[in-house]
Amino acid sequence: xxxxxxxxxxxxxxxxxxxxxxxxxxxxxxxxxxxxxxxxxxxxxxxxxxxxxxxxxxxxxxxxxxxxxxxxxxxxxxxxxxxxxxxxxxxxxxxxxxxxxxxxxxxxxxxxxxxxxxxxxxxxxxxxxxxxxxxxxxxxxxxxxxxxxxxxxxxxxxxxxxxxxxxxxxxxxxxxxxxxxxxxxxxxxxxxxxxxxxxxxxxxxxxxxxxxxxxxxxxxxxxxxxxxxxxxxxxxxxxxxxxxxxxxxxxxxxxxxxxxxxxxxxxxxxxxxxxxxxxxxxxxxxxxxxxxxxxxxxxxxxxxxxxxxxxxxxxxxxxxxxxxxxxxxxxxxxxxxxxxxxxxxxxxxxx
Numbered sequence: 001x002x003x004x005x006x007x008x009x010x011x012x013x014x015x016x017x018x019x020x021x022x023x024x025x026x027x028x029x030x031x032x033x034x035x036x037x038x039x040x041x042x043x044x045x046x047x048x049x050x051x052x053x054x055x056x057x058x059x060x061x062x063x064x065x066x067x068x069x070x071x072x073x074x075x076x077x078x079x080x081x082x083x084x085x086x087x088x089x090x091x092x093x094x095x096x097x098x099x100x101x102x103x104x105x106x107x108x109x110x111x112x113x114x115x116x117x118x119x120x121x122x123x124x125x126x127x128x129x130x131x132x133x134x135x136x137x138x139x140x141x142x143x144x145x146x147x148x149x150x151x152x153x154x155x156x157x158x159x160x161x162x163x164x165x166x167x168x169x170x171x172x173x174x175x176x177x178x179x180x181x182x183x184x185x186x187x188x189x190x191x192x193x194x195x196x197x198x199x200x201x202x203x204x205x206x207x208x209x210x211x212x213x214x215x216x217x218x219x220x221x222x223x224x225x226x227x228x229x230x231x232x233x234x235x236x237x238x239x240x241x242x243x244x245x246x247x248x249x250x251x252x253x254x255x256x257x258x259x260x261x262x263x264x265x266x267x268x269x270x271x272x273x274x275x276x277x278x279x280x281x282x283x284x285x286x287x288x289x290x291x292x293x294x295x296x297x298x299x300x301x302x303x304x305x306x307x308x309x310x311x312x313x314x315x316x317x318x319x320x321x322x323x324x325x326x327x328x329x330x331x332x333x334x335x336x337x338x339x340x341x342x343x344x345x346x347x348x349x350x351x
Contacts, residue, residue, distance in 0.1 A: 038060075038061075038178045038200060039059070039061075040059060040060075040202070041058040041060065041089070042055050042056070042057060042058075042253055043056040043058060043080055043083040043084070044252075045072040045076035045079060045083075046079045047073070047076055047316065048075070048151070048316070050312070050313060052214065052252045052253075052310075052313045052317075053251065053252065054072045054073075054076060054105060054250060054251065054252070054317070055070075055248065055249070055250055055252045056070060056071055056072055056076075056080055057069035057070065057204055058084070059175065059180075060089060061175060061176035061178070062176065062177060063176055064090065065093050065175070065176055066084070066089060066090075066093045066094045066095065066096075067094070067096040067097075067098060067180075068080075068094055068098070068113065068119075069097075069098045069100070070098075070099065070100050070106045070206060071097055071099075071107070071110055072105065072106065072108070072109055073104050073108035073109045073153040073154055074112050074153065074155050074156065074157075075108075075151070075154035076109065076154075077109045077112045077113075092117050094119045095119060095120065096119060096173070097110050097114070097119045097121045098122050098123075098167075098173075098193075098195055098204075099121060099123040099124075099131070099193075100194065100195070100204065100205075100207070100250065101123070101124065101127055101189045101192040101193070101206055101207065102123060102127040102130045102131060102137060102189075103207070104141055104152070104153045104156065105153075105317075106206060106250055107123065107131065108156055110131060110159065111156070111159045112155075112157075114159045114160060114163040114164075115157070115159075115160075118163065120165060121163055121164050121165070122164075122165050122167040122173065122182075123164070123166070123191070123193070124166075124182075124184065124191040124193050125167070125168065126190055126191035127191035128164050128166050131159050131164050132159060133158050134157070137156070138156050141156075167193065168182065169182060169183065169184035169193075170182065170184075178197060178200075179198075179199075180196065181197075182194075182195060182196075183196055183238065185205075185235035185239065186226070186232070187227070187228050187229070187230075187234070188206075188207045188208050188220070188221060188222075188227065188232060189207070189226045190226045190228075192207065192208055194206060194209075194235075194239065196242065196244075198242075200246075201242070201244050201246065202244070202245065202246050202248070203239065203242065203244040203246065203247045203248070204248050205239070205249050205255075206250055207221050207249075207250060207251070208232065208235050208239070209236075209239065209247055209262060209265065210249065210261075211252070212249065212251075212252070212255060212261065213251070213252050213310055213313050213314055213317065215304075216306050216310065217264070217268070217304055218255075218264050218265045218268065219265075219268065219297070219323075220265055220268060220269040220272065220323075221323065222269075222272070222322065222323035222326035222327050223322040223323070224322075224325050224326040227329065228330065228334065229273050229330060229334070232269060236262050236265065236266050239262060240259060240262055243259075246258070247262075251318060252317065272323070273327055273330065273331065273335075276289070276293070276327040276328055277331045280328060280331055280332070286325065286328050289324075290324045293323070293324050294321065294324075298311060298320075301314060
């Protein structure tokens with residue numbers, strides 16, 4: 001069964017798609033300069049010393065002010081500071097931190113920027129309570145990561161309420177000579193925003209546009225508890241309608257040929273959900289089918305001619321077992337109990 005899924009997902013590398021297409025390398029201090037003098041730097045946060053796991057976006061204004069998008073966990077804080085300085089950017093000029101969602105690999109270190117530099121942190125209204133008081137977030141993550149919490153994410157501390165701002169869907173922040181609009185894009189998480197610079201057709205996609213490393217397959221990261229296939233596909237349709245020229249994913253960097261890659265992601269998300277659902281409906285437990293899912297995912301990566309180092313990066317950025325748990329939870333919550341009760345319109349979304 002997984003072999004059929006692999007065959008359905010196998011594809012040649014998209015035409016014109018290669019790492020960093022149209023951009024300087026992530027290690028290159030030269031930024032991409034847009035027409036209105038918006039300078040974009042993409043920093044490799046070197047999570048646990050590994051490259052290509054977490055990409056931190058930096059928007060530099062002419063007056064020197066900086067805006068970070070998804071600063072990563074506190075465990076990469078010192079490295080991101082050093083990366084800024086290597087590009088002759090002053091960390092103390094980080095005025096804003098935009099958070100796509102409050103999963104720890106994206107926002108766990110936002111508090112450090114607020115504490116060190118007084119940076120204002122913006123996030124979805126469902127996410128900001130966890131930035132002001134992360135106790136529930138910590139407890140939930142600790143159940144998953146156990147004694148690995150500190151190593152993976154570093155300290156997780158509350159942010160002074162005055163430095164946390166709710167950002168509603170469609171709300172725009174005017175940042176010196178440019179502006180960025182928040183787009184509610186649930187599916188991976190209920191509290192997920194993308195950030196859109198319309199004048200440049202530049203989209204910061206967080207996790208909703210998937211995980212792709214060095215031109216490999218675009219995988220949907222599906223951790224529990226919020227995976228919602230229908231919401232995710234609606235979010236992808238919203239992104240497609242923008243006709244973005246450039247899409248930046250936190251894992252990892254710019255995605256060229258974005259329309260094609262978003263379609264690829266939607267198709268893979270459908271097939272993963274159906275495969276996990278078929279296993280559950282046969283009465284299999286997550287523990288019994290998880291090895292096949294993990295092995296099949298690895299087989300798919302190898303079919304794309306990726307080396308072992310890149311396979312390890314995929315696993316660190318998007319652990320396969322997390323998707324097993326998240327997809328199984330989605331199926332039990334939305335699909336299996338209500339399968340006969342859903343409307344024809346809802347069923348059509350799954351074809």
